[in-house]
Amino acid sequence: MGILEVKGVNKRFGGLQALGDVNLSVQENSVHAIIGPNGAGKSTLLNCLVGKLIPDTGSVMFDGQSVLGRTPYEINQMGISRVFQTPEIFADLTVFENVMIPCFAKRDGAFSLQAYNPVRKNRDIHDMAEAILVDVNMQDKRHMTASSLSRGDKRRLEMAMCLVQQPRLLLLDEPTAGMARADTNNTIDLLKEINEKRDITMAIIEHDMHVVFSLAERITVLAQGTPLVEETPENIKGHPKVREAYLGEAQV
Template sequence: MSYLEIRGVNKRFGGLQALDDVNLSVEAGTIHAIIGPNGAGKSTLLNTFVGKLTPDSGTVTFDGQSLLGIKPHEINQVGVARVFQTPEIFSELSVLDNVIIPCLAKRDGSFKLNGLSLLSRQADIREKAEQMLIDVNMQDKRNMTASSLSRGDKRRLEMAMCLSQDPKLLLLDEPTAGMARADTNNTIDLLAEIQEKRKITKVVIEHDMHVVFSLAQKISVLAQGHVIVEDKPENIKGHPKVKEAYLGGTS
């Protein structure tokens, strides 16, 4: 049975049919990529998984539970973590604190009034956060302010923050958008490494074909709000419908 199940999702913005009867199923433990040209509805689709948008019709279930109509923080508590197109981190805080916060959220839930207990005494949280930084090779930057990190490191930190919560499902929204080729390759390596160590189910939204073909086990191609092809990477590359979607009508 598939882990993330999207059935008949529709979303209209005024006159624009952003998502048109989208069906998608993501198998547990795999990397599933969603690709498509600009404006295909990739981000809209992602936003329906995380509580930001409610589709006009259709269902989104994760591990048997509906994700519709609940708030972003509740979705995270279910085990869905999200990496943003531009890294969303706590830029004024230290790198270590950035990882401590998701560890706290994982342990204490969405709210806990523990204003008088000292953070420095909570060895479990600190150890977990430090270990996470070692895992992503950032332990030497632990005391730096997050805003002073390079773009690649910010992305790395954001992934570390998501991974520190041991999510069941990781959503990545264009993880290499706007990156130089070297940074892109680093990110691919990081993702491959994570996949090897922790078999977390991932949904990657991408633009960059290069990233997708080296990572994903399955690819869905989205065009004009509709899934036109869903197949293994090797079958996607030469697919005429994909060529048409990306390059315009074939002559």
């Protein structure tokens, strides 16, 4: 039984079958990559996991509980965090405020009316935020406005915001999209470290095979909304079905 169990999920947009009978099982503390050509339904699948979309049929169980019908914030409170393709951060706020907000969400839940005592009196929150900034090596940028960060730093910040909540499952949507090779390698190291040190299960959608093969323990290949194979990286590389999905019909 994996921490995330997707069973028989279908999703239709009008005439388009975006997801057809998707089954997926992500094991606890593993890194699971979902790859596939453009339009394979990777992002649709991810959106079904975080409550942005509701599948037409099928079930999505996280840690034995169904996530279907729950709102994104409820799903996050269950322990699923998501990193977006373009970093979603609080651009007008400082880096430190950015990481404090998920700390409050973690400590006080989805809503709490603390309108009187100042933020600075919450020592525990400060310590949590401080620690995570050290971990992602951004402590010297704590007073910067998030919008002024470089793209790589924005990604790092978003990652820090997700990590500080100590999620059970971290979903990453193309975490290295548009990055230079050096940044990509840094991100890989960061993710590896996160997985090993913090025991956070990860599901990654990625185009870059270098990233996939350096990180993933299991890989699911999605094509036209249906999973083709689920295998270890070694077995994926030469898999005929995968070649077919990426390169089209086998050439004579």
